[in-house]
Amino acid sequence: MKRTIPIIIAAVAGLVMVVAFFVPPLIDWRETAEEWFNILAAVAMILGGASILAMHLRRISDQKRGWGFSLVTLIAFAITLSVGLFKVGVPPMAEYPDRPWTGEYITHGAPLWWIFQYLIVPITATMFSLLAFFVASAAFRAFRAKNAEAVLLLGTAFIVLLGRSYAGTLLTGWVPESYAALTLPGMTDTIMGVFNTAGQRAIMIGIALGIASTSLKILLGIDRSYLGNRH
């Protein structure tokens, strides 16, 4: 019961999705299923919240090293959640000033907006921008290439980088028109149009087959590792 029913649920739900693709009157079910998933994912956030509480409360009560930071997380979490769920400082919609809950939850100037604008955006955007440094260090590592494959990767990257910039046009501008394919922009064009296209296609075809087999294993109940093995 604990194992069999979930497997039947997965199989039926999956097969319905497959059949719905070929049967026009059912095609909308695929969208509905996506929506249902999104609802479940949103509800599941309660579990996520419980996990956050449990983890950090334990760290604080155990006075583990760095428990102060757990306190910061918990306080930030609690304040944001209450400000957002109760729409603190959010005015109602213009046409319905008598209905206090009708305002947009993230109205400009409201506390949740402030939190988003001045806490979330700067930290996440800066995290994202760190990539510029990581790209540099990864390129440097690849530069000390140990094998032919790494040389190929880096060489291509180098050509494409130059070929797409003004430097590429400048460096190989003297090459006569009839040999345009040998200029850096010309080589970039060939790399993108031939090898990159071919590589991407082969990867995609492989991925499709991998996904087909992964999905089939789930639908047939062969891979039930997410529910535990049969051993």
Next chain:
Amino acid sequence: MVKRWKSVTAAGGRGRLTGGRGEPAMGSWGTPGLVAWVQGFPVVGQLVLLVVLGVMAQPLWGAPASPRGLRARDVRNDAGRALTLDWQLSPDDDVRLDPPRVAGYRLYRAEVTPEERPRFERIRDEQDLPPQVDEVVDEGLTPHQPYLYRLVAVDAEGRESAAAELDQPVRPEVWYFDRNKRWFLAITLLISAGILFFIRQARRGVELKIRKIAGLEAVDEAVGRATEMGRSMLFVPGIQDMNNIQTVAGITVLARIGRLTAEYDARIEVPTSRSLVMTTARETLESSYLAAGRPDAYHEDMSYYITDEQFGYVAYLTGYMVREKPAACFFLGAFFAESLILAETGNSIGAIQIAGTAEPAQLPFFVAACDYTLIGEEFFAASAYLSGEPEQLGTLKGQDVGKLLGGLLIAVGCLLFTYAHGADSPAAQRAVNYLRFQVLGTEDIPEEILEPGE
């Protein structure tokens, strides 16, 4: 800001150029004095005057000529909710005219029921179709319900032409099988059959050989090293939710790694960026520990939720990596821009790193910074490979059948295409187009594509 005032008063907020079903305008001729003057003529004279005036005034205030030949047909391969209508343009719908005589077309629809006379109602949300349009798909209909249509041309003043009508009601039919997808169904069944065939072979005990996949051979080594060093392992199932099959594939690999971890008595942590992934990871790990015979060693905190925010999650992971210095990092799932930050940080702390994803744009970064990278299909093969179960390995053989099928299609297609080009053969060109657009496509294809060179 305030651009159009008139439209507000005219139509109560919904701007509309035309003013409803206007009767042909009569101008300001109808003054009593004029009528009396005309009435002074003999009857025949009155009639002649009327005809002459009418003919002269026609271009000035008459309604445009009507469109002709209105036809309706069922939209194929749909759920019976649409009809296609086409017609010949009104002779007055001429782009060379200035000002133009036709401002658009207005479509009326009536449901045909045995009980009452059909009542025509204007459709398309009170918006007229633009001029020079001679086909429209009317959507949102009731399956099997007969409909009648009436089409008029309207001019800028909203005067309607005489109507073009259907002589027979049409019904949108429900198609219970999308015929455009028949070849795709065949391909899907063939690939599935290939996979199923090898699963059966494996169950019968036929030995299946699979080549070594270096990244997966290294999993054992990674877990072993973490145990030796007494350090933890980090498993990152990507940043997407369970509706991404890559996350599902990552979790199935986690089941194998979890089992190894339990057997070696190593430590594993699975921070997730989605609550559902956390829940699934917990179920999976619990089962793995149970399968390894060590249910007591499992505890829920092995998998925990961080945040749905992509870079908030990354901030936590990088901090965790430099502080806890896990001996092995597994990045298996759907990754985006964060791939490089994670892999580089892992690299800097000297962890063994095994990555796998089907995001082509992120593979370069994993390849550059990880020890082993499972590229696309290899990632999906990981769960089967690590399980070592014969029937799971059978699915890998089945995937190879799919690749053979793909290769065959490409080879046949290319040869046909080459022949069509080289020998200038329309028949070969037709065959190529059929293969490309009918066999390998699922959309409705216009006839022209299948009948080239005409």
Next chain:
Amino acid sequence: MNRAKLAPPLIGGLLLVVLGSWILVSTLVRHRFPGAQYRQQIGTIDVFDAEGVSWSEEDQLWVLEVDAAITSVWDAERRQWVLEVDEAAIAAVWDAERRQWVPPQRDPETGTLVPSEEPAVREAPLPDRVWQRQRGAAAAQAGEPDVHFCWSQTVGVWIAALLTLCVFSFLYQDNPFYKLAESLVVGVSAAYLMVVGFWTMVVPNLIGKLWPDFVARHVIPEHREPAQAIYYVVLVLSLMLLWRLSPRGGWIARWPLAFVIGITAGFRLIAHLEADFAIQIQATILPLIVRENGTYNLWFALRNTAIVFSVFACLTYFFFSIEHTGLVGRMARLGIGVLMITFGAGFAYTVMGRITLLTQRLEFLLGDWLRLIG
């Protein structure tokens, strides 16, 4: 990564000194300190940034717009019909005296919009509080009437700038400042996305489908959907999922999980076979001899041949059944080569975009905060 031990603290200290002096100088000399934010009060009204409400400079009143209308208009010059989007179809204007939204009319003398005497568009009682309508103002506008110093946003910019520096400090090594930023963002963003999920998914798509009247009355006035009983299934699945929180019977959560995973498997099986298998093969079917206007184009023939051959080589690499030895091995090696070129190209394509991200952050620090640029 090797780092000289002394250099970073030295550079950091130097930066701090420069920064400190800059703040001191600009506060003393220019009466404006970095990061100061201003706001301009542009009217008082019972609404604040509401959908469809805007201030009409021309008419000097608040207008309520409704959905845009599209009309076709004859363009005599271009001799063709053009679609004109009527962006501002005004439904009502705010009557400051009656404190109601009323239909507008034109003032016959000035031609501007004025409130009419007609009854209110919507019978809304007077709101119990008044919202000030404001917009951000540039620092250069400081001192102008209605432009005020804005504490909350100034503090915000300072905090944002300091947090940005905290994250950058991670490049040197892990430190308490980074830990602070990290623990803050984890807590805040998790809660923020829960709030988003609640208001954009749970309320309209679950509660709104089960009890539409309630949602329409209190939260989303435009919510016009009939109740759909099938959504009780989703409700039950949700509750099963939450059963995980109870100490016993957590296995019941596997049912919704199995549902989710089954849906994903079925959905993706088809989606990827269609988009990634069929469509990619379709695109790879190319003529190996290309004839244009009766002559052979060698270059295109070469390109096409290279594409097809490369795809075959890569597919050989992915083949699981045969060991990579002999002819297959050589083909697979070629395949790896093609993949590496693909990855190299991908690498290069991403590099430029990443540098832009960094410059954006620096622009924030130097412009919005320190006001050294812009």
